[in-house]
Amino acid sequence: MAQHNVSVIGPLRLVLVTAMLGLGVGTAPRDRAESAGARQTPSKEPHVVLIVLDGARPGYFKVSGIPHVRALMNRGSWFKNAFTGILESETPAGHAAISSGSEPRDDGILGFTWANDEGQKVTIFDPAVVRGGLEERLMSGAPTLAGQFHQLDPSARVVALGGYKYYANDALGGPDANVIMYYETRPNGRYAPTFIPGHVPPRSLLTQKSLSAPNAHQPLGTFDHLAMKLAIASFHTLHQQVTLINMPEFDMPLGHVDGGSRDPKDVALLMRDFDRDLASLESAYAKAGVLDRTIFVITADHGMVPIRHQVSYTEVKSAVLRAGTAIIHGNYHSGAYLWVKDKSKLAQAAANVAALQRARIQSVYYRNPDGSYQLAPRPGGQLTPTVDAANQYLLHTFSGPTGPDLVVLFDEGTVGVQPGESAWKGDHGGSDWQSQHIPLLIAGPGVRARHVSSFPARLIDISPTILALAGGSHASMRGVVLADSLQSPPPADVSTEATLRPQLDAVIGALRSESRLESKQK
Numbered sequence: 373m374a375q376h377n378v379s380v381i382g383p384l385r386l387v388l389v390t391a392m393l394g395l396g397v398g399t400a401p402r403d404r405a406e407s408a409g410a411r412q413t414p415s416k417e418p419h420v421v422l423i424v425l426d427g428a429r430p431g432y433f434k435v436s437g438i439p440h441v442r443a444l445m446n447r448g449s450w451f452k453n454a455f456t457g458i459l460e461s462e463t464p465a466g467h468a469a470i471s472s473g474s475e476p477r478d479d480g481i482l483g484f485t486w487a488n489d490e491g492q493k494v495t496i497f498d499p500a501v502v503r504g505g506l507e508e509r510l511m512s513g514a515p516t517l518a519g520q521f522h523q524l525d526p527s528a529r530v531v532a533l534g535g536y537k538y539y540a541n542d543a544l545g546g547p548d549a550n551v552i553m554y555y556e557t558r559p560n561g562r563y564a565p566t567f568i569p570g571h572v573p574p575r576s577l578l579t580q581k582s583l584s585a586p587n588a589h590q591p592l593g594t595f596d597h598l599a600m601k602l603a604i605a606s607f608h609t610l611h612q613q614v615t616l617i618n619m620p621e622f623d624m625p626l627g628h629v630d631g632g633s634r635d636p637k638d639v640a641l642l643m644r645d646f647d648r649d650l651a652s653l654e655s656a657y658a659k660a661g662v663l664d665r666t667i668f669v670i671t672a673d674h675g676m677v678p679i680r681h682q683v684s685y686t687e688v689k690s691a692v693l694r695a696g697t698a699i700i701h702g703n704y705h706s707g708a709y710l711w712v713k714d715k716s717k718l719a720q721a722a723a724n725v726a727a728l729q730r731a732r733i734q735s736v737y738y739r740n741p742d743g744s745y746q747l748a749p750r751p752g753g754q755l756t757p758t759v760d761a762a763n764q765y766l767l768h769t770f771s772g773p774t775g776p777d778l779v780v781l782f783d784e785g786t787v788g789v790q791p792g793e794s795a796w797k798g799d800h801g802g803s804d805w806q807s808q809h810i811p812l813l814i815a816g817p818g819v820r821a822r823h824v825s826s827f828p829a830r831l832i833d834i835s836p837t838i839l840a841l842a843g844g845s846h847a848s849m850r851g852v853v854l855a856d857s858l859q860s861p862p863p864a865d866v867s868t869e870a871t872l873r874p875q876l877d878a879v880i881g882a883l884r885s886e887s888r889l890e891s892k893q894k
């Protein structure tokens with residue numbers, strides 16, 4: 373489905389390109405940097421700027437002193453019920469869902485780590501692994517925004533970048549992005565841009581002194597600011613059609629360390645810094661004469677839940693051991709995802725975990741041989757059918773050969789804790805509403821102004837909507853066009869959105885009311 377124009381780049385051409393860029397890299401087969409610097413005339417298609425405020429919550433958009441964000445909201449559509457609509461509600465899965473318009477079961481990115489069908493641990497939480505191409509190989513079975521844009525206009529350039537979250541930036545770009553950059557800390561202690569092999573930027577972007585800073589002792593906001601500066605510098609150099617940006621500091625430190633909404637002062641600081649950077653980016657686009665042809669999307673890859681209770685992973689581990697099997701691999705956040713050795717013991721293991729007393733567990737599911745999930749019986753009251761159905765909707769998004777064997781969904785505000793994370797004040801990862809609920813703002817040509825949509829927009833609906841606005845095809849994506857936000861939506865998209873609506877309304881209604889109920893418990 374993803375289009376790889378491998379054959380058009382011969383070995384001789386690659387050598388020339390590499391020499392031109394003055395870099396000893398670029399021999400990967402998917403290198404598309406040959407188009408960089410070539411085209412001068414702007415094309416008819418709109419420009420796209422998609423910014424992911426990592427782990428940001430919708431409430432952050434209510435702070436004062438963000439006039440440029442506010443202006444975009446006024447001339448665009450705001451989705452007050454937007455949610456990730458996937459599990460795990462984690463960074464790599466969220467970014468892959470945005471760019472592929474597809475669920476984790478389609479694009480293969482379940483989270484940071486999981487176990488494959490042979491029980492071996494797979495991780496993309498390692499720059500060497502991502503640089504080696506694993507994340508893009510996993511994604512190669514799904515479409516991407518970059519790939520669909522190239523179908524529309526083969527000379528269009530797509531640039532993905534951000535801060536140090538290589539796994540986020542690589543997922544945003546995917547195999548077909550022309551340039552993918554991220555920040556690394558160099559041996560001299562400088563935090564500076566680098567790139568994913570096969571997606572080489574012009575050398576000047578890597579060497580500009582103003583795009584790097586010492587890594588140590590930087591005030592909050594420095595790394596987000598550098599990400600936006602890199603975006604603007606890239607636009608000056610490459611005039612790319614599509615810019616995809618990850619802003620890391622809303623998640624870390626603001627979310628995890630400071631508890632996100634628990635720290636209104638830092639929320640305001642990061643939002644106001646972002647507003648200033650957005651203004652600089654808009655002015656670069658205005659100077660280039662393309663601002664009024666630019667689609668802006670501002671969203672988050674997941675939410676952030678302030679932590680009220682922690683459950684030690686050892687409690688969960690012993691409950692599984694008592695069933696006569698062991699955990700091969702586990703992720704513990706506001707949901708716990710476990711891969712278990714002996715699949716014949718799953719029902720018992722799930723029942724043991726569900727029976728844990730002090731653990732504030734909302735529900736436990738185990739995997740059936742066909743990949744679907746079964747709710748484990750719980751002593752002292754069962755889950756309501758509507759919450760079970762909402763959970764099942766989310767669980768289905770990662771069902772498949774590598775889906776977790778056991779899923780533990782904690783009460784709102786409760787998280788599973790693994791070593792090194794016990795000081796965290798905020799987390800995400802599960803089906804809890806505060807992890808699921810995200811901001812989503814779309815503005816630009818063809819988008820309704822001053823529109824507040826109550827449609828439960830999902831991460832997978834973002835790329836289809838951008839493609840609909842740009843005149844591209846989203847047929848290979850699972851997400852739908854957010855037709856209610858378009859000025860002249862195609863009738864087919866209006867009816868698809870309307871057909872889907874009752875199911876999604878029921879999902880978010882159940883997640884919300886369950887969250888309220890659980891939050892009242894002491």
Ligand SMILES: [Zn+2]
Pocket residue numbers: 426427462463464466623673674
């Ligand atoms: Zn994230």
